[in-house]
Amino acid sequence: MKKQSAIIFTSVALLALLVAPHFLKSYGVYLLTYWLVFILAAMGLNLTVGYAGQKSLGHAAFFGIGAYTVAIMMKAGFSFWLGLPAAAAICFVTGILVGFPALRVQTIYLAFATLGFNTAAWLVMRNEEQYTGGTFGINNIARPELFGLSLDGALAYYYFTLGVTIVFGLLLFGLLRSPWGKAFTALRDNPIRAESLGVDVRNYTLLSFAIGAVYAGVAGALFASLVQFIDPAPFGVGQSIMMYLMVVIGGPGYFFGPVVGAAVGVVLPEWLRFAQDWYLFVFGSAVVLLMIWLPDGLLSIPDRIRARRESREASAARAAAVTAAAANAGKGSGA
Amino acid sequence: MSGPLLEVKGLKKSYGAIRAVGGVSFQVMPGEIFGVIGPNGSGKTTMFNSVLGQIEPDAGEIHLNGQNITGLSPLQLNQRGVGRTFQTLQVFGKMSVRDNLIVAAQEHRGTMWSRMFAPGDSGLGAKADELIDLFGIRHVADKPAGSLSYGQQKLVDIAMAFMSEPALVLLDEPCAGVNPSLVGGISTLLKQLNQQSGVGKRASSFVVIEHNMDFVMDLCHRIMVMVEGEVMAIGTPDEIRANKQVLAAYLGS
Ligand SMILES: Nc1ncnc2c1ncn2[C@@H]1O[C@H](COP(=O)(O)OP(=O)(O)O)[C@@H](O)[C@H]1O
Ligand SMILES: [Mg+2]
Numbered sequence: 001m002k003k004q005s006a007i008i009f010t011s012v013a014l015l016a017l018l019v020a021p022h023f024l025k026s027y028g029v030y031l032l033t034y035w036l037v038f039i040l041a042a043m044g045l046n047l048t049v050g051y052a053g054q055k056s057l058g059h060a061a062f063f064g065i066g067a068y069t070v071a072i073m074m075k076a077g078f079s080f081w082l083g084l085p086a087a088a089a090i091c092f093v094t095g096i097l098v099g100f101p102a103l104r105v106q107t108i109y110l111a112f113a114t115l116g117f118n119t120a121a122w123l124v125m126r127n128e129e130q131y132t133g134g135t136f137g138i139n140n141i142a143r144p145e146l147f148g149l150s151l152d153g154a155l156a157y158y159y160f161t162l163g164v165t166i167v168f169g170l171l172l173f174g175l176l177r178s179p180w181g182k183a184f185t186a187l188r189d190n191p192i193r194a195e196s197l198g199v200d201v202r203n204y205t206l207l208s209f210a211i212g213a214v215y216a217g218v219a220g221a222l223f224a225s226l227v228q229f230i231d232p233a234p235f236g237v238g239q240s241i242m243m244y245l246m247v248v249i250g251g252p253g254y255f256f257g258p259v260v261g262a263a264v265g266v267v268l269p270e271w272l273r274f275a276q277d278w279y280l281f282v283f284g285s286a287v288v289l290l291m292i293w294l295p296d297g298l299l300s301i302p303d304r305i306r307a308r309r310e311s312r313e314a315s316a317a318r319a320a321a322v323t324a325a326a327a328n329a330g331k332g333s334g335a
Numbered sequence: 336m337s338g339p340l341l342e343v344k345g346l347k348k349s350y351g352a353i354r355a356v357g358g359v360s361f362q363v364m365p366g367e368i369f370g371v372i373g374p375n376g377s378g379k380t381t382m383f384n385s386v387l388g389q390i391e392p393d394a395g396e397i398h399l400n401g402q403n404i405t406g407l408s409p410l411q412l413n414q415r416g417v418g419r420t421f422q423t424l425q426v427f428g429k430m431s432v433r434d435n436l437i438v439a440a441q442e443h444r445g446t447m448w449s450r451m452f453a454p455g456d457s458g459l460g461a462k463a464d465e466l467i468d469l470f471g472i473r474h475v476a477d478k479p480a481g482s483l484s485y486g487q488q489k490l491v492d493i494a495m496a497f498m499s500e501p502a503l504v505l506l507d508e509p510c511a512g513v514n515p516s517l518v519g520g521i522s523t524l525l526k527q528l529n530q531q532s533g534v535g536k537r538a539s540s541f542v543v544i545e546h547n548m549d550f551v552m553d554l555c556h557r558i559m560v561m562v563e564g565e566v567m568a569i570g571t572p573d574e575i576r577a578n579k580q581v582l583a584a585y586l587g588s
């Protein structure tokens with residue numbers, strides 16, 4: 001029942017994603033592509049934060065490392081198709097290294113450690129001008145070709161990004177359904193118990209960072225080729241916080257949480273343009289209100305409804321039992 | 336013929352000026368249920384956690400099947416067939432009861448790499464079902480463990496320790512906070528698990544910390560009495576009942 005509705009929902013959503021761009025102007029298509037890129041990045045962060053429980057505030061650094069890897073390699077004459085796996089590999093290794101502090105510190109302390117990493121990475125992007133172009137960035141980043149087809153057009157690049165997002169979404173889905181998914185969740189819910197049951201907390205912690213980083217790296221590579229110009233600005237601490245919010249707003253530990261969260265994170269700022277200088281204030285307040293109302297994110301709404309219905313049914317059953325008992329007692333005394 | 340399964344020699348642990356465990360030695364034989372009793376603060380949990388690698392003892396040696404396992408991590412001990420429960424409830428609240436049981440044994444199957452491609456239940460569905468039925472928690476098997484009543488969670492907590500069919504299980508107050516009607520049930524369960532009536536299961540030994548005296552006297556083959564970090568007596572339930580020192584210091588109160 002639940003499975004069926006999930007399948008129907010996913011099919012409808014996929015169909016919508018396939019036809020939607022035909023009804024949009026090129027800026028709309030660009031925005032949709034932008035959204036997909038952030039879904040991909042947030043899916044990775046959802047693994048690290050939502051499933052494995054590692055409070056990472058450095059995700060934008062991986063996003064940036066992916067983007068710069070592709071941009072620098074393409075400027076050096078390498079193909080995008082070499083840059084993409086290179087971005088993934090570099091992010092995997094960096095992710096493992098960034099995971100090490102998580103073996104020692106947790107919660108807010110881990111958040112600060114990863115924030116520090118993000119700041120350091122951002123400084124490298126800004127200061128290593130000979131490679132990164134510093135604050136001037138790298139422009140005219142080309143879009144790749146696929147089987148001889150140019151992905152230059154907005155529509156073509158959208159479908160390409162959609163394809164990559166779906167493939168990586170399926171890979172993550174498979175991973176989360178395998179024993180690894182349970183191990184990550186056990187690590188999040190109770191690392192001490194998990195270790196006492198044979199879960200290698202160290203390996204799974206490092207891997208949750210590394211795999212999450214790969215998703216950010218791939219998203220960064222797609223981002224570089226989408227916007228075709230990168231500078232350090234979108235890879236700073238602010239972006240990491242934004243990505244974290246996307247995960248939290250959508251629902252950490254919900255597979256489709258990042259889809260919703262990224263939509264809020266990408267589309268809401270567009271809608272709030274009218275607010276201009278007040279935009280950040282309005283956005284921040286909206287997030288605070290949402291977190292008070294729905295601490296487990298938007299996708300927790302169905303679960304909440306279900307829980308409420310179940311508790312209502314349980315109390316109705318209790319009331320019925322009490323009534324029945326009272327009726328029996330009444331009969332007993334009457335007889 | 337065969338030596339002790341677990342041997343603890345001269346175990347010591349202090350917290351600053353507090354000597355929590357002051358030189359504890361005992362042996363647990365294969366198949367034995369070994370009880371540990373003693374007033375609150377007598378060092379039982381500290382002794383457990385030192386044996387299990389959760390905290391580092393100041394002195395002493397621990398041997399499992401004749402092998403020195405002193406200083407091994409909780410992970411390494413679990414991989415060598417040592418299971419445990421904690422004094423406080425420790426279930427994975429958001430996972431279903433069934434998934435709690437499966438994750439409790441899945442890491443004993445295959446390698447990290449092979450587990451990436453293994454089915455979600457790691458082929459442990461039948462084993463989980465067996466314990467679900469034994470523990471009488473079928474009706475809540477698909478609910479999140481965190482949504483269960485305290486007593487039900489305690490049952491899940493205990494069942495998890497047995498999923499990987501460990502040779503030695505250490506249980507820290509399995510009946511704490513459980514209503515009296517369930518205490519008898521837990522005792523029966525532990526006896527069943529100990530006597531491995533099922534086919535193809537290994538004999539297992541337990542070390543059980545418990546306050547409930549009837550429970551301990553009925554369940555355990557031998558009992559160790561700890562007072563202020565020291566061993567006051569070790570013996571069969573009858574010997575412990577008859578021990579004047581124990582009567583005066585502990586049972587008498
Ligand atoms: N982490 C700790 N830090 C300081 N003192 C502790 C700690 N853990 C236990 N103790 C002390 O060690 C003694 C033994 O505690 P514990 O092993 O929990 O006893 P029991 O399990 O028999 O009730 C107590 O005096 C307790 O206060
Ligand atoms: Mg204790």
